[in-house]
Amino acid sequence: MLEALSTRLRSAIEKLTKKSYIDEKAVKEVIKEIQKGLIMSDVNIKIVFDLSKKIEERALKEEPPPGLSVKEHVIRIIYEELTRLLGEKTPEIKLRKGKVTKILLVGIQGSGKTTTAAKLAKYFKEQGYKVGMFSTDTYRPAGKEQLRQLAERIDVEFFDYDSKDSIKIAKKGLEFFDEKVDVLIIDTAGRHKEEKGLLKEMRELEKIVKPDYIFLVIDASLGQQAYNQAKAFHETTPIGGIIITKLDGTAKGGGALSAAAATGAKIYFIGVGEKIDDLEFYDPPSFVGRLLGMGDLKTLLKKIESIRMSQERMEKLRKMAKGKFTLMDMIEQFESVSKMGGLYKVLSMMPGLGAKVPREMIEDVEKKIKKWKYAVDSMTDEEKIDPNIIKRTRLQRISRGSGVDEGVIKEMIKQYNMLRKMLKSGRRKRLLKMFGRGLDLSDVG
Ligand SMILES: Nc1nc2c(ncn2[C@@H]2O[C@H](COP(=O)(O)OP(=O)(O)OP(=O)(O)O)[C@@H](O)[C@H]2O)c(=O)[nH]1
Ligand SMILES: [Mg+2]
Numbered sequence: 001m002l003e004a005l006s007t008r009l010r011s012a013i014e015k016l017t018k019k020s021y022i023d024e025k026a027v028k029e030v031i032k033e034i035q036k037g038l039i040m041s042d043v044n045i046k047i048v049f050d051l052s053k054k055i056e057e058r059a060l061k062e063e064p065p066p067g068l069s070v071k072e073h074v075i076r077i078i079y080e081e082l083t084r085l086l087g088e089k090t091p092e093i094k095l096r097k098g099k100v101t102k103i104l105l106v107g108i109q110g111s112g113k114t115t116t117a118a119k120l121a122k123y124f125k126e127q128g129y130k131v132g133m134f135s136t137d138t139y140r141p142a143g144k145e146q147l148r149q150l151a152e153r154i155d156v157e158f159f160d161y162d163s164k165d166s167i168k169i170a171k172k173g174l175e176f177f178d179e180k181v182d183v184l185i186i187d188t189a190g191r192h193k194e195e196k197g198l199l200k201e202m203r204e205l206e207k208i209v210k211p212d213y214i215f216l217v218i219d220a221s222l223g224q225q226a227y228n229q230a231k232a233f234h235e236t237t238p239i240g241g242i243i244i245t246k247l248d249g250t251a252k253g254g255g256a257l258s259a260a261a262a263t264g265a266k267i268y269f270i271g272v273g274e275k276i277d278d279l280e281f282y283d284p285p286s287f288v289g290r291l292l293g294m295g296d297l298k299t300l301l302k303k304i305e306s307i308r309m310s311q312e313r314m315e316k317l318r319k320m321a322k323g324k325f326t327l328m329d330m331i332e333q334f335e336s337v338s339k340m341g342g343l344y345k346v347l348s349m350m351p352g353l354g355a356k357v358p359r360e361m362i363e364d365v366e367k368k369i370k371k372w373k374y375a376v377d378s379m380t381d382e383e384k385i386d387p388n389i390i391k392r393t394r395l396q397r398i399s400r401g402s403g404v405d406e407g408v409i410k411e412m413i414k415q416y417n418m419l420r421k422m423l424k425s426g427r428r429k430r431l432l433k434m435f436g437r438g439l440d441l442s443d444v445g
Helices: 003-018 024-040 045-061 070-085 113-126 141-154 166-177 195-209 220-236 253-262 284-292 294-321 327-339 343-349 359-377 381-385 392-402 406-424 428-438
Strands: 101-106 131-135 157-159 183-187 213-219 240-245 267-271 279-281
Touching (some): 003 024, 003 070, 070 294, 101 113, 101 195, 113 141, 113 213, 113 240, 113 279, 166 183, 195 220, 213 253, 213 267, 220 240, 253 267, 359 406
Parallel strands (some): 131 157, 131 183, 213 240, 240 267
Antiparallel strands (some): 267 279
């Protein structure tokens, strides 16, 4: 599935990983490879261009978060932007408890509706739901027969009503399955070659069936041309989703997926073969992961996830602290100042030190900051926000947990209190000067 695209993307990433140094040229090179792959896969040229710009901008401007190498950072950006290109996260299908969840399938001629109806039926059946199916296809007599046979094969109840009127069949089908099943899948005729007539018929059926979901089935070999269909559909119905079929049989799948995603419509499933099992719930992140070759990416994604979680935790702590200057703020500031080589400046402005700051002293302070960090890592959230609650037993616990001397911890708390006092007493200006841009104290108090 999308082998050509996948091969390109993988080789682009591989080339990038082999580089010893990532500079602008390397970023541009990998983007070029990605572009080639996407265009080959019939992704719209403007979309490809926008994506390239976005990747380049982010790769060159964004700082890698702590813990990620530049290489990992660039791969992550590629992964994120490709995921965005191929669709946002699709919501789960919500089945109605104790009621029949009705799913209506529409789509132009030969798009794969009937096959997909059976695939969906099996998908829900395997999850333990009772499933029923019927078809309103009055256009092609063999259409109903096709669904009946598929239903038999997966042992799902099928209903038929002999009529030339699809609305009448729908009414009868609904009556028949009322309260009998959890999921009812309704296949429709593929009478239309374009979306205009299709959408008209869809609206008529919608009035009678009152479906919970309407899925537009699109053949992936349409490539980027899928855009118009998906867009018209997305604008017509708020309960709609998209299923892209035949992704196994075309090189244009990337075009179809990105075009459908670009309309804002949600892609729920993809068809990846003729067999009844060849249906997948569409999950853009894992889909892109597979395209890029999941092996290496998995480790990277785990790493990113854990960074994200620790950032989230920090955010939460920040909220708890309600804008107070916390111990973590202090450590963070010292760290960022130290990274920028500004420690010398800070120290030289500390009362009593004057302009002469020996090199060893800076090293000492850097070492101390490291120890402080270890100590803070062993603290509870409350302690991080207000270290003045740290008395004897807490002190002992933190020292034991972090391997940092009690004296060092005490000194850190003292330093913290001093800084806080300075902040409170309106000596912000001096502090700001000390820390330069590394210290944003605009809203701490
Ligand atoms: N390779 C591949 N073939 C598929 C897939 N889905 C459907 N097909 C094939 O596409 C052809 C048309 O499928 P149908 O399910 O009959 O399409 P339809 O939309 O119901 O067709 P009409 O009712 O005539 O409009 C069949 O030969 C299917 O086997 C898929 O995901 N992969
Ligand atoms: Mg059909």
